[in-house]
Amino acid sequence: MAAQxxxxxxxxxxxxxxxxxxxxxxxxxNDRSTLLNYLKTRRSGRxxxxxxxxxxxxxxxxxxxxxxxxxxxxKLFPWRFVIVPKARRDNFAELLxxxxxxxxxxxxxxxxxxxxxxxxxxxxxxxxxxxxxxSHKVPVWEQELSAGAACMNMLHGAHAFGFVGGWISGWPxxxxxxxxxxxxxxxxxxxxxxxxxxxxxxxxxxxxxxxxISTVWSGPASG
Ligand SMILES: Cc1cc2nc3c(=O)[nH]c(=O)nc-3n(C[C@H](O)[C@H](O)[C@H](O)COP(=O)(O)O)c2cc1C
Numbered sequence: 001m002a003a004q005x006x007x008x009x010x011x012x013x014x015x016x017x018x019x020x021x022x023x024x025x026x027x028x029x030n031d032r033s034t035l036l037n038y039l040k041t042r043r044s045g046r047x048x049x050x051x052x053x054x055x056x057x058x059x060x061x062x063x064x065x066x067x068x069x070x071x072x073x074x075k076l077f078p079w080r081f082v083i084v085p086k087a088r089r090d091n092f093a094e095l096l097x098x099x100x101x102x103x104x105x106x107x108x109x110x111x112x113x114x115x116x117x118x119x120x121x122x123x124x125x126x127x128x129x130x131x132x133x134x135s136h137k138v139p140v141w142e143q144e145l146s147a148g149a150a151c152m153n154m155l156h157g158a159h160a161f162g163f164v165g166g167w168i169s170g171w172p173x174x175x176x177x178x179x180x181x182x183x184x185x186x187x188x189x190x191x192x193x194x195x196x197x198x199x200x201x202x203x204x205x206x207x208x209x210x211x212x213i214s215t216v217w218s219g220p221a222s223g
Pocket of ligand 1: 042043044045166167168169170171190191205
């Protein structure tokens with residue numbers, strides 16, 4: 001399909017169901033044979049399906065260094081990384097449980113176990129904090145975009161080592177109780193970044209075809 005040329009109206013977003021997923025077998029995903037092949041086959045893993053091995057301390061430090069090599073307007077580095085080590089996963093599980101329960105204890109052990117599983121899944125966990133400076137001339141929007149880009153780069157770093165990463169928000173990223181355990185009120189959780197080895201072959205997901213999501217601008221609408 002040829003790229004659309006845009007006229008007066010913005011292009012209508014096509015329905016994902018109408019898009020053709022590229023033919024990538026599980027074995028072809030995260031193909032690290034060349035940089036281009038990797039970028040064309042990149043695929044996240046599901047944190048709950050991640051098993052050992054995960055990155056060791058030195059590898060995780062390098063992954064964070066890669067994540068920190070992210071564009072940001074004004075050299076503000078409006079993000080930071082909080083490693084939740086294995087020795088603190090139980091504390092994290094307890095934190096999520098408290099956040100989930102709030103002031104009203106939940107007597108559903110299965111639900112609480114599911115909450116705790118979030119905290120214990122995958123060999124490695126890094127919480128990426130968005131730390132914008134509200135008073136700065138660089139808009140907060142741009143600073144937050146940069147935090148998202150840092151999360152993306154963390155996935156690339158994890159994949160470069162042959163691991164798989166998974167970027168999750170879910171309710172914990174929006175819980176004040178959880179946020180307060182990681183940072184101040186001016187900060188937000190940009191992502192819970194899980195890293196490990198997939199226990200199942202990764203499956204491709206639908207991807208938009210470039211021609212359906214790109215247009216060639218034809219200039220400002222006249223009249
Ligand atoms: C900001 C953000 C938050 C996300 N939160 C969740 C989540 O809570 N649960 C989930 O299943 N997927 C979540 N995802 C989706 C996965 O991380 C991932 O993008 C998706 O599975 C496809 O990834 P891929 O394009 O790397 O294969 C989130 C993605 C982003 C960008």
